[in-house]
Amino acid sequence: MVELKLKNELQKNAKIQYMPNGSVNLTCFRYPVFMPDGWEASDFGKARQSNGEYRTDSPRTDNIRRAKNSVFEIAAANEWKYMVTFTLDSNVIDRYDVSAISKPFLKWIQNTASRRGLRYLIIPERHSDGAIHFHGLTAGGLDLVDSGTVKVTGKKKPIKISTAKRLHIPTEEWRTVWNVSNYRFGYSSAIALDGNAEAVARYVTKYVTKDFSKIFGKTYFAGGAGLRRRLPFELLNLDFDEVCGREYSAPYIGAVKYARISAQELETLKAKSQNMDFAPVGAAEPLQDWEPKEKEKKRAVAAVC
Structure with missing residues (x-):
């Protein structure tokens, strides 16, 4: 039996991504948009458990950006x-x-x-x-076997050790190039x-x-065994107005801020965001700053005509 819950019980407005150096990547929307793993949006303001066939993150149309994000996460998480x-x-x-x-x-x-x-x-x-x-x-x-070459700053390609010596490049700047x-x-x-x-x-x-x-x-x-595909993350509700960062307007979603903060700054944000509440399910923020592209404007005019 599929379990249903109200979306406002599950959705959060902020995603916290914990970086290897201890800092935090923060994405914060004015209204809740993030759904936890295992759940997907349904009709009538409810959410249902996902059968695994659908992505549970916010949809992205930019394939290249999605690919870059995936590569970055796998690279940083291992x-x-x-x-x-x-x-x-x-x-x-x-x-x-x-x-x-x-x-x-x-x-x-x-x-x-x-x-x-x-x-x-x-x-x-x-x-x-x-x-x-x-x-x-x-x-x-x-x-691995030593190739007999080294990578040094200022040279695009590896150079022979004899060349590095002739150019008087300090050995501490040498990085051994191995062959597989x-x-x-x-x-x-x-x-x-x-x-x-x-x-x-x-x-x-x-x-x-x-x-x-x-x-x-x-x-x-x-x-490979033990490969992690995602950085540790957390979904939670934060006070949008308390987040220090440049504000953008995302089409169909609303205002969003991106910020890199410290763990201590995150704890401060959490404290300031206690007991916050959102508008009822179905309320939407007007997209005041977003203008459709010229092609979309022309399509809209053509549709009316």
Whole structure:
């Protein structure tokens, strides 16, 4: 039997996302819009338990932004050891043929995960000539050998150790570049990470760009035992007017604020928001600041005519 509850018993107006460095990402709407996992909106001001076929977060129309958010969360929520790049050798595999690459590459990475404990987040990308390669993050499961090159500040590509010495680059600025010996489809590189989880997450997210296409039908590949796909979060009600942050007007939803705050600031907000209440279910905030795009205006005029 499907359980029903009033939406205002469940919906919250704020989502708190706990970052690895202890700070908090806050998204706060003037009215409740967030539904907890396992519930979905229904008719007549009620909510019903979800059968798992629907997303319970607020709907997003921007696929690229959704993909970037997913990649960022997985990257930030896990501990990684290496930033990796995998290219494809045309003598081994057709670098341009998605169907030729998909099965062997995915089989290799999934087998490495299941048999050797690899945890991974891999993003496929095309070179300017259309050839496919991969960037990502890994922990465990890879056999590494010293490539004889190092990554240094100011150089886009790794350089030989002899070159680094000739240029008098201090050894503390060297970052060893490793090759993955159990990768057999082309060139590989792995560089140890410095432990700044959020910086790493933002760096790897940059590979999901506005020109990004789902090469294998997916934006990214992620897996391995213990992989966390979301940052810890909490849904709650906060006083919108007490949130310090720039206010935006979201179409069909209303006013929203985004802020990065400390844990102490969150506790202060919670204290100020005790015993707050919202308008009855069905009340809506007028979208005073939002203007439809020109195309939408023309469609509306055409519909009236």
